[in-house]
Amino acid sequence: MKLSGIQVVWIIVTTVIIAIIGLKITPVIQIAKQDAWLSMLVGGVVSVPLTLLVAHLSILHPNQTFTQFSQTLLGKWLGRIIVLPNLIAWYILPAIVLRSFGDFIHLIILDQTPIWIIMLLLIVVMTYLTYSSGITGIGRFCVLVGPIIIFTLLVSFLLNIRNTEWHHLLPIYSDTGWATILKGSLSPAVWFAGPFILLVIVSFMENPKKAISKSMLGVGITVFMLFTSTLMVLLVFGPDLAAKLRFSFFVSIKTIDILDFIQNIDISIVFIWIFGVTAQLSLYSFIASYETAQWLKVKDWRKIIWFSAPVIFIIAISIPNETTITLFDKFWTSVVFPICGIGIPFLLWTITVIKRKSVKL
Amino acid sequence: MKRVANLCFALLLLTVTTGCWNLKEPNQLSFVKGAGLGLTEDGKLEVSYLVVLPAALGGGQISGGENMETFRVMSATGKNVSDAMVNVQSKLSRKVFSGHRDIFLVGQRLAEHGMGETIDPFLRIPKSVMRSMIYVVKNGQPKDIFSIVPFFDQFITTSLSDEQKAMGLKPYLARKFVEDVLSEGKQPLVPVVGLNPSEHYSYAGSAIFNKDEDVKLVGFLNKKETSYARWITGGLTRITLTSHVPKGDGSISVTLDSLDQNIRVKKIHEQMQIAVHLTGKGTIIENTTKLDPTKQKDLQLIQEKLNQKNQKLILELIKNVQEEYKMDIFGFGEQVHQQYPHQWKTLKQNWPELFSQLDVSVKVDLQFTNLGQTNTSIYP
Structure with missing residues (x-):
């Protein structure tokens, strides 16, 4: 299994844009x-150094995924324990995505369809x-759908x-101040x-050296699209009304009315x-399955899908309501990401750098 | 063989995953062109719909369909908006579909009672449309307006959605109304229609709302005042002004387009002062004076006269609104917010009070770029 550089760019764009446009603009x-x-x-x-950290860490261990190199670094048991939080996060995240989307489709279009059917289809x-390829x-x-998404947007x-209406953006800065702007930026930053x-995924790249430039490009495109989408929502509704709409970007598209025709x-x-x-x-399900396989030392990671897919589905079904998703989002920004996205990678990165230096000496 | 089996399975999936159980054919839906909210005399909330009768809307062929009704007005009362909606639905055999709703009407009695609680359901329902226009019905109920048989269009809602454009106003959408209600430094100014003696509707200016007190209707502006107020807020595209010119012993009418406005906030001794500067370019459409607009001196005289007259009228309007209603329909608060954001944080608490004492100056600058086809009056 190999990934080209351009595929990495579009993987980042496709999987991140929709997540933020759908759920993060209003908050x-x-x-x-x-x-x-x-x-x-x-x-x-803010997301640039965060991306650099994980990308660089993976480049230091070519052809090894997270679970593999943490075991080579820290030994069999410690290496396994330290990746556990990430592994759990990779199971819960797709469940949350699945549930929010199921709720959304249920609300907007298929109001007579049980949510579990919508989720089951997905x-x-x-x-x-995941299984086939x-x-x-x-x-x-x-690579196929990413450009379609950008074009549609x-x-x-x-x-x-x-x-x-331009006046919706005024006054710039003075109402909020840098502290509030920074506070608002945290949630999207960890998503970017x-x-x-x-x-x-860096370990699957044909040319891992390109990982940094390609991931930066991917994050760059995503940030630009999110910046324009947020700008459009604000320009159409103004901040007061937009803050009241749960799916503000979606509703902003509903206002389009050209010559009573479009x-x-x-x-x-x-x-x-x-x-x-x-x-x-x-x-996410691929990552969860593949990493679980590495963790359990199962040769054929495809077998794990028959475990991970039902697990994701069951977690998604057992989420009681919207409030839980909102709570999880806060939990993600304040706990999960700092630990799994910054803490653990940084720890491993430091150990790698120190080990390399001591070897050289 | 396995391929064929897989293909069959995929085809089978296609048949069961189309979501057809959610499908509503057009003949199972009742299309609603307009929705209205009102309060009955005994204080019950009443929802009215203008429901389209598709059978009468043939493709223009001669089928004797001329006498058929194209619409029907349905209404019902309820404890709240949704309850009333359910009660209307119970009178219709087809499911209500609001995707084509153009017009949203509010009865005067409800507006005076306060409509704060009724706004939520119209935004919350996913099928609610963000493109509807909103009107207040003066001296009447929404169903009275809906029942009118229009002469241009098939439905009165189509006429109503063209009305504002025809009056030279930028359309005031329902979402704009919600936006104004949620804003800090602006009060809603909603267009008004009324029934006229010939059983047709007529545009009748606009209604001033107090968003701080349950979104209550507090007063009306007439057509002329509405145009002036909308000019200040940037919602005017065309206006016709007439003024008597004593020096020329007659009157002059002009139609102005390319209107512009500029509101400056000045801080003098911790007091906010508002300077409104309105500009417009236009065409002379009537001249019964002895003056000849092709002559520079006469033209200046006419422009001066019109400037002064309108300056006075607009200032009077602002004063009147300040004293009588204390509602900042001109969005001066929003301007202070944009130009003095730090001061606004303390000012916004008692803005209604401050607004009523605000020092406002008005300057009107009109230019007649097109003098029409004649010079002096044809019949002096």
């Missing part, structure tokens, strides 16, 4: 009001993509220009970096959302 606007777009930019800047697609298939899928921006997927194009957003969610789910 950021609630915090940073009309300066939410600044928060997105600041979040982009699980089937996810399992098929692993990370290469996911990479190809992302750009067209939606163009069509919505008529509805924009991707949920530490680079720890695994209307109701919000369905196109549902389309790209499904693409993005499929990519996300497949990627």
Whole structure:
């Protein structure tokens, strides 16, 4: 299984854009009001060192995934224990994604369909993509749908220009101040970096040296798209109304009305959302299965899918309500990401650098 | 063989995963072009719908369909908005579909009672449309307006959605109304329609709301005042002004387009002062004076006269609103917010009070770029 550089770029773009557009714009606007777009930019800047850390750590251990190199570094048992938090996170995250999307589709279109059927269908697609071709298939899928997502978003921006009002952005900065802008940027910042997927997927790259430039490009495209989307939501609704709308970007597409003729194009957003969610789910389930296989020393990681897919589905079903998802989001930003995305990788990175130096001496 | 089996399985999946159980054919839906909220005389909330009767909307062929009704007005009361909606639904055999709702009407009685609680359901339902326009019905209920048989269009809602454009106003959408209600430094100013004696509707200016007190209607502006107020907030595209010119012994009318406005906030001795500067370019459409606009001197005289007159009228309007209603419909608070964001943090607490004492100056600058086809009046 090999990944080209361009596939890595699109994997990052496809799996991250949809997650943030769908669920993160409104919370950021609630915090940073009309300066939410600044928060997105600041979040982009903050995410650069976070991405660099995980990318560089993986480059230091070519052809080894996270679970493998932590075992070579720290030994069989310690190496296994230290990756546990990440492994658990990689199981819970797709479940959360699955559930939020199921709720969304249930609310918007299929209100007479039980949520578990919507989720089951996605699980089937996810399992098929992951089982049939692993990370290469996911990479190809992302190269295919990533540009479609970007194109659809750009067209939606163009069509919505008529509805924009510049005064919604005023006054810039003085209402919020840097502390609030920074506070608003935290949640997107940890998302821009991707949920530490680079720890695994870099090891599949044909040319791991390119990992840093490609991941930066991916994060760059994502930050730009999120910045423009947030700007559009603010320009159309203003901060007060946008903060009240749960799926503010989706609703902003609903306002498009050109010559009483081009209307109701919000369905196109549902389309790209499904693409993005499929990519996300497949990627996380692949990572979860592959890393579990490495952890258990199972030769054929595909067998693990028959375990991970039901686990993800069961977790998703057993989430009681929306509040749990909101709580988890806070938990993710304040606990999970600092530990799994910064703490553990940084620890491993330090150990690697120290070991290399001592070998050289 | 395995391939064929897989393919069959995929095809089977296709048939069961189309979501058809969620499908509603158009003949199972009742399309709603307009929705209205009102309060009945005994204080019950009433929801009215203008429901389309598709059978009467033939493709223009001669089928004797001329006398068929194209719409029906349905209404019902309830404890709250949703309850009333359910009660309307119970009178219809087809499921209500609001995807084509253009118009949202509010009855005067409900508006005066306060409509704060009724806004939420219209935003919360996923199928609610963000493109509807909103009107207040003066001296009447939404169903009275919906029942009108229009002469241009098939439905009164179509006429209503073109009305504002025809009056030279930028359309005031329901989402704009919600935005104003949620804003800090602006009060909603909603267009008003009323029933006229000939059983048709007429545009009747706009209604001033108090968003701080349960979004209550507190007063009305007439058509002229509405145009001025919308000019200040940037919601005006065209206006016709007429003024008597004593020197020329007659009157002059101009139609202005390319209107612009600029609101400056100045801080003098810790007091905010507002300077409103309105500009417009236009065409002379009527001249019964002895003056000749092609002559520079006369033209200046006319422009001066119109500037002064409108300056006075607009200032009077602002004063009147400040004293009588104390509602900042001009968005001056928003301007202070944008131009003095730090001061605004303390000012916003008692803005209604501050607004009523605000020192406002108005300057109008009109230019007649097109003098029409004649010079002096044809019949002097």
